[in-house]
Amino acid sequence: MADTQKIVAQGAVQGGSAEPVSSEQALTRINRDLEEKSARERAGQLKLPYIDVAGFPTNPDILHTLPVEEARAGVLMPFYKVGKSLRIAVADPASPETQRVIASLQAAGFAVELSLASAAGIADAQKLYASDQYQLKVEAPQNNLEDQNIQYEKELEDTTELKKQLEELPAEEGLNLLHVSAIKAGASDIHYEPEEKICRMRFRIDGILRPVFEISQETYKRLANQLKYKAGMKLNITSEPQDGRFSFLINSRKIDVRVSSIPLEYGESFVCRILDSGKKFGSFEELGFSGHSLKVLTDASNLAQGMVLVTGPTGSGKTTTLYVLLTMFNQPDSKVITLEDPIEYHLLGVTQSQINEKRGYTFSSGLRAVLRHDPDVVMIGEIRDLETAEVAVQAALTGHVLLSTLHTNSAIETVVRLTTMGVSPVMVAPALSILTAQRLVRRLCATCAQSAPTTAEERGVLEKSLQQITAVDPSAVVPIPEQLLAAKGCVECNGLGFRGQMVIVEVLHFDDELRQGILDGKSAAQLTAIARTKGMLSMADDGMLKVIAGQTTIAEVQRVTTT
Numbered sequence: 001m002a003d004t005q006k007i008v009a010q011g012a013v014q015g016g017s018a019e020p021v022s023s024e025q026a027l028t029r030i031n032r033d034l035e036e037k038s039a040r041e042r043a044g045q046l047k048l049p050y051i052d053v054a055g056f057p058t059n060p061d062i063l064h065t066l067p068v069e070e071a072r073a074g075v076l077m078p079f080y081k082v083g084k085s086l087r088i089a090v091a092d093p094a095s096p097e098t099q100r101v102i103a104s105l106q107a108a109g110f111a112v113e114l115s116l117a118s119a120a121g122i123a124d125a126q127k128l129y130a131s132d133q134y135q136l137k138v139e140a141p142q143n144n145l146e147d148q149n150i151q152y153e154k155e156l157e158d159t160t161e162l163k164k165q166l167e168e169l170p171a172e173e174g175l176n177l178l179h180v181s182a183i184k185a186g187a188s189d190i191h192y193e194p195e196e197k198i199c200r201m202r203f204r205i206d207g208i209l210r211p212v213f214e215i216s217q218e219t220y221k222r223l224a225n226q227l228k229y230k231a232g233m234k235l236n237i238t239s240e241p242q243d244g245r246f247s248f249l250i251n252s253r254k255i256d257v258r259v260s261s262i263p264l265e266y267g268e269s270f271v272c273r274i275l276d277s278g279k280k281f282g283s284f285e286e287l288g289f290s291g292h293s294l295k296v297l298t299d300a301s302n303l304a305q306g307m308v309l310v311t312g313p314t315g316s317g318k319t320t321t322l323y324v325l326l327t328m329f330n331q332p333d334s335k336v337i338t339l340e341d342p343i344e345y346h347l348l349g350v351t352q353s354q355i356n357e358k359r360g361y362t363f364s365s366g367l368r369a370v371l372r373h374d375p376d377v378v379m380i381g382e383i384r385d386l387e388t389a390e391v392a393v394q395a396a397l398t399g400h401v402l403l404s405t406l407h408t409n410s411a412i413e414t415v416v417r418l419t420t421m422g423v424s425p426v427m428v429a430p431a432l433s434i435l436t437a438q439r440l441v442r443r444l445c446a447t448c449a450q451s452a453p454t455t456a457e458e459r460g461v462l463e464k465s466l467q468q469i470t471a472v473d474p475s476a477v478v479p480i481p482e483q484l485l486a487a488k489g490c491v492e493c494n495g496l497g498f499r500g501q502m503v504i505v506e507v508l509h510f511d512d513e514l515r516q517g518i519l520d521g522k523s524a525a526q527l528t529a530i531a532r533t534k535g536m537l538s539m540a541d542d543g544m545l546k547v548i549a550g551q552t553t554i555a556e557v558q559r560v561t562t563t
């Protein structure tokens with residue numbers, strides 16, 4: 001976690017959570033922006049480099065150079081250190097107290113270089129002194145790389161170091177370093193956003209984009225060329241969108257990178273999606289499934305045939321749910337085959353086949369071929385067209401369990417989607433076994449979440465949800481707590497107040513009554529009403545139960561459920 005924090009610490013200030021902002025908070029933010037602006041101007045007048053020190057990913061180890069009392073007395077903050085050379089953010093270099101503290105550092109043998117920052121920024125940055133990472137030293141990173149010893153990891157002291165290395169290293173090494181650091185940070189995507197003089201680099205972590213650092217146009221160009229070369233994209237084409245991919249190994253773990261580019265005014269913008277084939281999947285419980293949805297999905301392993309479809313928009317965690325299902329079906333006595341584009345994760349004991357649309361190996365043609373391979377369970381990455389949908393439905397009706405995903409907003413909408421694609425209701429009704437629709441909400445950081453009295457407005461939202469839940473499943477109903485947990489922000493969570501994600505989900509389990517409903521041409525609303533009598537909670541209601549349980553916030557649930 002410590003390393004992750006260093007890499008993403010800028011998100012603490014600039015990442016921007018989706019929480020609604022009160023006018024008071026907005027005012028504070030505006031004041032703060034003004035203060036940073038004036039610090040920037042003052043830096044120009046004093047010919048000192050400006051630093052947004054609160055947003056700077058300072059390595060907590062550096063703080064050992066100066067006690068917190070001295071940092072406060074001198075209104076300054078050490079933020080970067082190489083050997084005996086120390087960079088310090090100061091608010092007023094002319095202040096006698098500041099000069100006294102600097103002199104004491106120089107007396108201790110440090111070559112001090114000054115940058116100018118706002119006093120508020122320095123006060124914010126000094127909070128790092130209170131962090132566990134400063135108090136307890138560095139703990140192991142939380143992700144899968146934790147027990148792996150990679151030379152790069154040692155070299156990556158913080159993002160400043162990374163940025164510096166990117167500027168100095170040959171492009172190939174620089175790019176590797178960038179990818180390893182993204183994996184360490186738990187990033188799913190790397191974004192390159194070139195502007196006139198610089199290129200902004202951002203990582204997507206837990207579904208939210210966070211600024212990491214800026215590189216010079218020159219460095220950007222070198223990296224971009226190398227990236228395109230590696231991904232098999234045409235180097236001489238810069239004015240058209242391109243796609244490419246490549247993979248590399250980290251200690252025998254294969255990492256796939258899918259690259260896409262679009263032309264912008266100051267160069268091509270790239271988004272690199274990182275697929276870590278060695279990723280381990282949690283259980284349904286760990287992903288956030290509970291109650292009725294947990295039971296239906298766990299029981300799915302008893303299915304002999306039928307379709308299990310996981311739906312939701314991009315980034316809603318569909319693939320992970322699908323893989324947990326696959327893991328469940330992956331038994332010695334059953335043959336499991338997947339058709340994927342791309343193969344995101346490798347599963348032992350599962351036959352995984354890569355789609356190649358350019359060569360005519362599509363989901364529908366692949367599925368026909370796979371069915372001749374005598375599988376018990378087939379997973380196809382996505383149902384996008386009628387042809388694939390029809391073969392999939394037939395497979396589900398002829399003794400196979402078929403798993404797939406669809407881009408629909410709700411569980412019931414999937415029925416409508418399949419029939420409007422052109423699959424006959426007579427086929428759809430008996431083929432469907434389980435439909436799930438899901439979204440990801442961020443989990444409140446367990447370290448810093450703060451309880452506050454439940455407001456009348458919050459109570460209203462929760463009461464409305466609980467009324468609906470009572471109608472569906474009285475056993476799930478819980479009292480509204482007097483206090484609710486809210487996001488605060490600490491060093492552990494990069495100041496965001498959230499750490500990790502969990503699903504909120506609605507799960508529809510088909511039975512004869514629902515199937516008859518489809519055959520009778522009942523509307524989505526009517527089918528939903530029937531499903532609710534069988535225990536299906538809506539995604540929002542599932543989310544509100546998680547709010548009451550103190551796992552997330554009302555705003556998070558509303559962020560992903562209101563479209």
Ligand SMILES: [Zn+2]
Nearest residue numbers: 445448490493
């Ligand atoms: Zn926290």
